[in-house]
Amino acid sequence: MNRYDSRQALMTAMAGTVAGQLGKALDAQPFATLAVPGGTTPAPFLTALSTAPLDWSRVRVMLTDERFVPESSDRSNTRLLRGTLLQNAAAAATMIPFYMPGDTPEDVLGELTAGIALALPLDVCVLGMGADMHTASIFPGADLLTEALAVDAPPLLPMRAPGAPEPRLTLTAPVLSAARNLHVLIQGEDKAEALDHARAAASTAEAPIRIALDAGATVHWAA
Numbered sequence: 001m002n003r004y005d006s007r008q009a010l011m012t013a014m015a016g017t018v019a020g021q022l023g024k025a026l027d028a029q030p031f032a033t034l035a036v037p038g039g040t041t042p043a044p045f046l047t048a049l050s051t052a053p054l055d056w057s058r059v060r061v062m063l064t065d066e067r068f069v070p071e072s073s074d075r076s077n078t079r080l081l082r083g084t085l086l087q088n089a090a091a092a093a094t095m096i097p098f099y100m101p102g103d104t105p106e107d108v109l110g111e112l113t114a115g116i117a118l119a120l121p122l123d124v125c126v127l128g129m130g131a132d133m134h135t136a137s138i139f140p141g142a143d144l145l146t147e148a149l150a151v152d153a154p155p156l157l158p159m160r161a162p163g164a165p166e167p168r169l170t171l172t173a174p175v176l177s178a179a180r181n182l183h184v185l186i187q188g189e190d191k192a193e194a195l196d197h198a199r200a201a202a203s204t205a206e207a208p209i210r211i212a213l214d215a216g217a218t219v220h221w222a223a
């Protein structure tokens with residue numbers, strides 16, 4: 001685990017690491033795809049990354065997961081992304097939609113999946129983790145947990161879980177594991193403890209963050 005002296009140092013270093021990996025991808029190929037988490041942790045990292053001197057017009061940005069709420073909701077990860085990463089130099093990036101209006105996630109699953117599938121594989125993926133060891137929106141006890149962990153899972157699945165107040169849409173294990181550069185961005189003692197629990201967990205179903213750990217992700221943490 002990479003430990004940083006402060007949360008600010010963590011966020012600044014993460015932005016530099018991700019920008020460097022995107023730059024390398026852009027040197028080798030016409031487009032690069034970045035996936036980033038939502039939630040309460042990544043805003044300073046995303047804001048710092050927005051000023052990186054990259055050819056952002058060749059970068060596709062998507063979320064790792066989204067709550068099924070409109071962008072007007074302060075629980076919208078899409079809203080977070082627009083207010084942090086998709087400004088400054090990074091305003092030129094292409095955002096791959098993770099939300100469309102509908103009565104249920106199933107109503108828009110096909111259309112969203114088509115857009116996401118075109119942008120895969122992920123060149124750089126940054127994951128968050130909840131204190132319950134969920135990552136993206138793959139929660140312990142979720143209704144489609146087994147399906148999301150399957151090696152032949154579709155790229156995107158709807159997800160409902162006891163710990164999640166609204167339905168979700170999430171990238172699945174095979175997409176996350178196949179990322180060319182995979183990171184976990186966490187802060188706080190509770191997350192360090194959760195990570196220790198995950199490492200000792202009997203199964204990925206019990207601790208979905210094991211998707212990333214077992215795929216060799218680099219964990220970045222500050223107290």
Ligand SMILES: O=C1O[C@H](COP(=O)(O)O)[C@@H](O)[C@H](O)[C@H]1O
Pocket residue numbers: 036037038039040041042064065066067077127128129130131135136137
């Ligand atoms: O609900 C979510 O939770 C996780 C962790 O979020 P945090 O607030 O504890 O940082 C996040 O990675 C995920 O993208 C988000 O939808």
